[in-house]
Amino acid sequence: MAGQELAWFLRQRREDLRPADVGLPAGPRRRTPGLRREEVAQLAHMSVDYYARLEQARGPHPSPRILDSLADALRVSPAERIHLFRLAGATPAPPAGPVRQVRPHMVNLLRRIPEAAAVVTDASYDVIAFNPLADALLGNLRQEPNLARRRFLGLGSYESSSAEEFGHIAVARLRAAADRYPRDERLSRLLSGLRAASPEFTEIWNTNPVRAPSHRIKTITHPQLGPLRLNCDVLTIPDDQQVVFITADHGTPTARALRHLGAVG
Known part of the structure; x- marks a missing residue:
């Protein structure tokens, strides 16, 4: 029989979610928070009865599938x-690849910080x-959205004073992603393309750098506004996934430039 801890975990996770988090309409007013059992069962492609028994700790041990x-x-x-x-007494297989969809509440957060440039990146x-x-600060993120490709293949629109440091940080994160997602074809294609086109990428890769993102100060040269001194902070x-917040010190010319870019955007 499935354990009480597994049942508790399923109930808590279901109650923490909202319909918008999983792409479902809110529908009529709900008497209790979170998703309904039938909604989770539908999303998981199983019967409501089977899911209910798991939440009540009276179902069989669920399979890895x-x-x-x-x-x-x-x-x-x-x-x-x-x-x-682990709660179900099973061993998880490695995930197929990085999660490449951002949660809706994070998108809403980006919209509520107009004086900071912010991007969310996946593991690749x-x-x-x-x-x-x-988008206005970094230059057409839709055309080339991969920050590693922008850095090593010269596809970014603007020059940065911290390009060398970011190169090591990027390679360290990509090496970690390759270890976690060895079956992800999209990540494999990215790494193969970088190795083939960038001797610098290959050289850094071979050193196996160990770097973690932290607070950094960098200067980028914007084509219209010139040099901009920026603070970069990364939140996991x-x-x-990671969120990168790019800000300027209050009262500086760069802060005024960011307000101008925000108004134009």
Whole structure:
């Protein structure tokens, strides 16, 4: 029989979610918070009765396939997925690839910080969400959304004083992603393309750098506004993603330039 801890985890995770988090309409007013059991069952492609029995700790031990479906339906983070499998007494297989969709509440957060440029990147450094100021500051993120490709293949629009430091940070993160997602073809194509086109990328890769993003100050040269001195801060969020906040010190010419870019955007 499935354990009480697994049942508690499923209930708590279901009650923490909102319909918008999983792409469902809110519908009529709900008497209790979170998703309904039938909604989770629908998302996980299983019967409502089977899911209800798991939440009540009276179902059989779920198979790895069932656990994967539950992890997808409940939008768990990679760490939560491992925890879910352990509660069920199962060993999780490596995830197929990075999560490449951003959670709706994070998109809403980007919209509420108009004086900061912000982007969300997945584990392969694809920009999967950004606000208008980031697009105006960094230069057409839709045309080339991968920050590693922009850095090593010269596809970014603007020059940066911290390009060398970011190169090592990017390679360290991509090496970690390659270890976590060895079956992801899209990531493999990215790495193959960088190795083939950038001797610098290959050289840094071979050193196996160990770098973590932190607070950095860099200067970029904007084609219209000239040099801009910027603060970059990275926040790690669920799903193996990061948010990069780019700001300027209050009262500086760069702060005024960012307000101008925001107004134009």
